[in-house]
Amino acid sequence: MVELKTDTSIDAMYEAGQVVARALTAAGKAAGVGVSLLELDQVARDVLREAGATSPFLGYRPSFAPTPFPAVLCASVNDAIVHGIPTKYRLRDGDLLSLDFGAKLGGWVGDSAISLVVGRPRPADLRLIETAERALAAGIEAAVVGNRIGDIAHAIGSVCRGAGYGIPDGFGGHGIGRQMHEDPGVPNEGRPGRGLPLRHGMVLAIEPMLIAGGTDGYHEAPDGWTLRTNDGTRAAHAEHTVAITNAGPRILTER
Numbered sequence: 551m552v553e554l555k556t557d558t559s560i561d562a563m564y565e566a567g568q569v570v571a572r573a574l575t576a577a578g579k580a581a582g583v584g585v586s587l588l589e590l591d592q593v594a595r596d597v598l599r600e601a602g603a604t605s606p607f608l609g610y611r612p613s614f615a616p617t618p619f620p621a622v623l624c625a626s627v628n629d630a631i632v633h634g635i636p637t638k639y640r641l642r643d644g645d646l647l648s649l650d651f652g653a654k655l656g657g658w659v660g661d662s663a664i665s666l667v668v669g670r671p672r673p674a675d676l677r678l679i680e681t682a683e684r685a686l687a688a689g690i691e692a693a694v695v696g697n698r699i700g701d702i703a704h705a706i707g708s709v710c711r712g713a714g715y716g717i718p719d720g721f722g723g724h725g726i727g728r729q730m731h732e733d734p735g736v737p738n739e740g741r742p743g744r745g746l747p748l749r750h751g752m753v754l755a756i757e758p759m760l761i762a763g764g765t766d767g768y769h770e771a772p773d774g775w776t777l778r779t780n781d782g783t784r785a786a787h788a789e790h791t792v793a794i795t796n797a798g799p800r801i802l803t804e805r
């Protein structure tokens with residue numbers, strides 16, 4: 551069931567979204583050569599604590615997961631697409647890092663992700679990240695009253711495929727509110743004009759994931775969480791929590 555949010559609730563979700571934005575900015579700034587993923591998780595924990603917010607990631611255990619998620623931040627490096635568990639791994643020059651973070655404040659959840667390169671970037675990685683951001687922007691632009699879910703999916707998919715990148719099948723965006731994952735699902739590829747009509751008060755996490763090698767296959771790492779590309783090429787992820795309003799899309803996790 552899709553829950554429509556009131557304008558007051560959307561304002562409250564913006565406050566949660568701003569905690570997410572601050573944490574991602576802080577963790578992204580802290581991400582440097584030699585810094586460990588656990589240290590980045592601590593940076594994000596500090597932001598949560600200062601804001602009086604809690605983590606919807608910590609202890610999260612969806613049906614596919616063998617263990618509760620042990621951190622507040624997902625940190626996915628190079629061929630890891632999403633759901634990377636922060637470890638003692640220390641970032642190396644040229645690593646492509648995706649950070650996905652959620653916060654719960656006043657009962658409402660925000661969810662957002664960024665990708666960046668640590669140290670000296672390879673042009674191919676910059677292009678991949680720039681395309682993920684462009685796909686996200688296209689998805690947000692399509693998130694307007696009168697359109698349908700398929701229009702968002704089509705907008706995202708067209709940018710990714712147009713640049714020659716792969717799209718991991720079966721993972722995508724989602725409704726969000728009091729729960730991190732609500733209806734409807736928001737696929738990263740689809741047919742325009744199809745699916746649920748978009749209405750004022752729908753709040754969606756829109757999140758393209760791109761695979762540099764152009765293939766779509768992925769697999770679970772031995773930790774049961776991290777999803778890695780099958781072709782071994784790098785991946786990028788970008789995400790915002792977006793409210794659909796009569797005045798247009800409102801990015802609740804804007805940085």
Ligand code: MG
Pocket residue numbers: 650651652661662663789
């Ligand atoms: Mg996320």
Ligand code: MG
Pocket residue numbers: 661662723724755757789
């Ligand atoms: Mg999400």
